[in-house]
Amino acid sequence: MKLAGAxxxxxxxxxxxxxxxxxxxxxxAAFAYAVALFLVGGYPGxxxxxxxxxxxxxxxxxxxxxxxxxxxxxxxxAGFTFIFQLFLRGGEVLASIGPLDVYEEGVRHGAFLAARxxxxxxSSAVLTFTTAPVLLxxxxxxxxxxxxxxxxxxxxxSLMMSIALRxxxxxxMELDRIIKAQKARGAEPGRGGLVRRARSVLPVxxxxxxxxxxxxxxxxxxxxxxxxxxxxxxTVRRRLKLRARDAVFMVIVAVTIAAALLV
Amino acid sequence: MQLEKSPLPARPASARILLSTPATGNDPLSEPMIIxxxxxxxxxxxxxLRPALDxxxxxxxxxxxxxxxxxxxxGKSTLARMANGLLLPDGGSVRVKGxxxxxxxxxxxxxxTVGMVFQNPESQIVANxxxxxxxxxxxxxGLPVAEIEERIEEALGVFGLxxxxxxxxxxxxxxxxxxxxxxGVMALQPGLLVLDEPTSMLDPxxxxxxxxxxxxxxxxxxAIIYITHIMRxxxxxxxxxxxxxxxxxxxxxxxxVFSDEGLLRSAGLDAPLPVRLxxxxxxxxxxxxxxLVG
Numbered sequence: 001m002k003l004a005g006a007x008x009x010x011x012x013x014x015x016x017x018x019x020x021x022x023x024x025x026x027x028x029a030a031f032a033y034a035v036a037l038f039l040v041g042g043y044p045g046x047x048x049x050x051x052x053x054x055x056x057x058x059x060x061x062x063x064x065x066x067x068x069x070x071x072x073x074x075x076x077x078a079g080f081t082f083i084f085q086l087f088l089r090g091g092e093v094l095a096s097i098g099p100l101d102v103y104e105e106g107v108r109h110g111a112f113l114a115a116r117x118x119x120x121x122x123s124s125a126v127l128t129f130t131t132a133p134v135l136l137x138x139x140x141x142x143x144x145x146x147x148x149x150x151x152x153x154x155x156x157x158s159l160m161m162s163i164a165l166r167x168x169x170x171x172x173m174e175l176d177r178i179i180k181a182q183k184a185r186g187a188e189p190g191r192g193g194l195v196r197r198a199r200s201v202l203p204v205x206x207x208x209x210x211x212x213x214x215x216x217x218x219x220x221x222x223x224x225x226x227x228x229x230x231x232x233x234x235t236v237r238r239r240l241k242l243r244a245r246d247a248v249f250m251v252i253v254a255v256t257i258a259a260a261l262l263v
Numbered sequence: 264m265q266l267e268k269s270p271l272p273a274r275p276a277s278a279r280i281l282l283s284t285p286a287t288g289n290d291p292l293s294e295p296m297i298i299x300x301x302x303x304x305x306x307x308x309x310x311x312l313r314p315a316l317d318x319x320x321x322x323x324x325x326x327x328x329x330x331x332x333x334x335x336x337x338g339k340s341t342l343a344r345m346a347n348g349l350l351l352p353d354g355g356s357v358r359v360k361g362x363x364x365x366x367x368x369x370x371x372x373x374x375x376t377v378g379m380v381f382q383n384p385e386s387q388i389v390a391n392x393x394x395x396x397x398x399x400x401x402x403x404x405g406l407p408v409a410e411i412e413e414r415i416e417e418a419l420g421v422f423g424l425x426x427x428x429x430x431x432x433x434x435x436x437x438x439x440x441x442x443x444x445x446x447g448v449m450a451l452q453p454g455l456l457v458l459d460e461p462t463s464m465l466d467p468x469x470x471x472x473x474x475x476x477x478x479x480x481x482x483x484x485x486a487i488i489y490i491t492h493i494m495r496x497x498x499x500x501x502x503x504x505x506x507x508x509x510x511x512x513x514x515x516x517x518x519x520v521f522s523d524e525g526l527l528r529s530a531g532l533d534a535p536l537p538v539r540l541x542x543x544x545x546x547x548x549x550x551x552x553x554x555l556v557g
Binding site: 011132133134137162163165166169170173214215218219221222223224225226227228229233234235236237 | 385388391402405
């Protein structure tokens with residue numbers, strides 16, 4: 001199935017240790033990783049972080065193709081970040097483009113920022129690649145459950161996330177169908193100049209929105225009919241259990257992050 | 264629906280999904296499963312010129328399969344949504360096992376009694392796997408974990424979904440999605456099943472399997488409201504209710520309803536093919552091709 005090249009929220013089935021880890025620990029680790037990325041001061045730390053992620057990717061046997069697809073949406077942003085930083089003053093002048101000088105410091109800093117962005121996206125992609133949507137929402141739900149004590153709708157929040165994940169592939173398939181229907185009528189989405197491209201988005205997005213509202217409406221009826229009444233009095237069917245490997249994993253994560261911040 | 268083929272072996276509970284209510288048949292003395300009494304409804308938004316339902320009276324007993332037919336906009340879906348209190352009548356009442364849908368305190372019990380299947384299976388699957396979707400309703404009503412697991416196994420078996428238990432919804436075919444939806448609804452062991460054009464998105468083979476399953480449910484005592492615009496399906500029901508502009512214009516056996524050409528025409532409907540054929544041949548009205556040939 002070709003899904004417009006998007007892999008957000010997609011699961012790469014496998015039986016590796018990374019796949020088997022407790023989803024709660026993976027979510028916490030991904031969160032800590034993201035925070036650490038912004039605290040890391042220089043290249044040695046960043047390289048350590050990248051190496052740790054690469055290790056997880058290797059253990060989980062995620063194909064490079066999947067990683068590339070995950071980065072695709074932010075290539076432009078990362079490239080733009082890099083180019084924008086090039087003209088930062090400092091160090092030697094490496095090259096001159098007309099009146100603009102490219103400094104050594106600019107290249108260093110630009111590459112750092114771009115790499116940080118890519119790692120951020122990859123780390124969350126590795127989380128969704130290695131965690132079945134079911135477990136991901138279970139994990140979130142369990143991590144959010146203390147919020148229930150503060151009278152915040154913890155179960156509803158995790159259900160919202162679960163439904164969002166559930167409908168991403170459905171909506172992508174419908175998007176694909178809409179684009180084909182438009183093409184059959186002679187539309188050329190994604191072609192022409194910027195204005196034309198922007199304008200061609202509208203006839204695709206409007207039907208997609210209408211369809212998603214229809215799904216939402218019907219889903220709400222179906223859920224109510226199946227006795228949905230919020231998180232109150234609901235059975236928690238699957239219990240998550242921490243194992244030794246989860247403890248080992250968290251120690252590795254903590255040591256890596258500490259090392260990355262200190263080097 | 265592989266119903267007869269794959270029951271769970273030697274598990275005493277395995278027939279419970281089918282035997283959710285005692286098979287009392289069409290006993291006229293027993294309290295009807297659902298009663299619509301003088302039931303009217305007008306959609307609140309602008310442009311609703313006439314009521315969607317106009318003084319509908321209808322009673323359906325256990326083990327009865329009632330087909331509801333009518334042209335687009337005749338009020339079929341509105342009627343379905345009245346059955347479990349998704350919509351409340353403006354006038355008159357709807358009672359399920361004697362409980363009025365207008366009483367908010369009754370809704371939980373009513374929704375456990377009335378199972379609903381809508382047209383598009385895609386937008387009725389809540390969870391990220393077949394198994395978890397079947398569990399959704401069972402978790403909602405707060406059953407103990409052990410019983411939930413038991414009912415899931417049973418539903419997976421009855422609907423031939425064992426192999427697909429962990430499958431994500433977008434990897435299922437249309438027929439498999441419909442079976443998942445039905446499994447999720449039947450796991451709640453409803454006494455009344457309301458089906459709103461459930462086969463409109465299925466291929467002919469899945470349609471036939473679906474009808475066979477519905478038929479076996481009826482025999483086991485479940486009351487069924489079957490909304491359809493496929494007259495061939497309506498012809499297999501015990502009773503056919505014809506809706507036209509929100510009113511019940513006929514409520515009788517399929518033979519009687521489909522013999523009445525004038526009635527069908529005024530309701531914007533066609534008789535099933537065998538009926539039209541027998542009419543063209545000047546033969547007695549036949550509801551099935553077998554009957555016509557024999």
